[in-house]
Amino acid sequence: MSYTSLVGSWYKTSTWASTYQGVINPEMDSNEIEIPAEVMERQLIPPHTKRPSGRPREMRIPSTVEFGKKKTWQVKVNRCSRCKRTRHNRVRCGNPI
Numbered sequence: 675m676s677y678t679s680l681v682g683s684w685y686k687t688s689t690w691a692s693t694y695q696g697v698i699n700p701e702m703d704s705n706e707i708e709i710p711a712e713v714m715e716r717q718l719i720p721p722h723t724k725r726p727s728g729r730p731r732e733m734r735i736p737s738t739v740e741f742g743k744k745k746t747w748q749v750k751v752n753r754c755s756r757c758k759r760t761r762h763n764r765v766r767c768g769n770p771i
């Protein structure tokens with residue numbers, strides 16, 4: 675039995691080469707790329723702060739005792755004094771300013 679009868683034509687190198695023929699474009703010279711003046715004048719400045727290191731804490735999961743109550747653990751909403759967003763405080767803040 676010939677091994678070619680056991681292999682599909684899509685596994686052949688010639689089929690693979692014909693699939694990518696004409697799709698891959700040659701790399702352009704970077705000097706030939708025209709960048710608009712608006713983009714060239716724009717300054718991109720990184721944020722003043724970085725995210726703190728380490729894994730961020732997940733939200734607290736209420737215990738079974740708190741589950742039956744009227745969500746007293748959600749009465750006071752924490753607001754961050756750093757970024758002014760809710761549901762975390764300054765210590766846990768990971769938002770860049």
Ligand SMILES: [Zn+2]
Nearest residue numbers: 754756757767
């Ligand atoms: Zn914050």
